[in-house]
Amino acid sequence: MAWTSWRLLAYRGECFTDGLDYDGPSCYELGTGGIRGGRIAPHYVGETVNEMQRMSCYGRDGSHLCEIIAWHLRQGWCLYFRGTALSTKAAAVAMQNHLLERYCYDWNDLLNRTR
Numbered sequence: 001m002a003w004t005s006w007r008l009l010a011y012r013g014e015c016f017t018d019g020l021d022y023d024g025p026s027c028y029e030l031g032t033g034g035i036r037g038g039r040i041a042p043h044y045v046g047e048t049v050n051e052m053q054r055m056s057c058y059g060r061d062g063s064h065l066c067e068i069i070a071w072h073l074r075q076g077w078c079l080y081f082r083g084t085a086l087s088t089k090a091a092a093v094a095m096q097n098h099l100l101e102r103y104c105y106d107w108n109d110l111l112n113r114t115r
Contacts, residue, residue, distance in 0.1 A: 015059035047092035
């Protein structure tokens with residue numbers, strides 16, 4: 001399964017949803033980087049039944065990650081995402097769990113510690 005390229009989702013309070021084009025199940029990563037892209041640091045992995053709706057939520061208000069996303073945006077970072085389209089939500093959950101076992105996503109770790 002291949003990731004899409006990184007796509008700009010939010011910068012300085014502005015949400016960029018025009019690049020959202022998939023409304024099915026996916027596994028996705030959120031990351032931060034500069035305005036020109038460059039090296040984007042992945043911070044969070046998740047899964048969803050509808051990528052378009054989920055990314056719209058992150059771009060508009062940060063969803064359950066609102067505080068940490070808002071902090072990064074105030075520091076001048078941009079919020080990016082990339083995703084992998086999958087056939088079912090179960091497949092998206094399996095991919096997310098596999099990635100969580102292999103990599104340390106700092107926003108996932110932060111959420112897990114506060115729960």
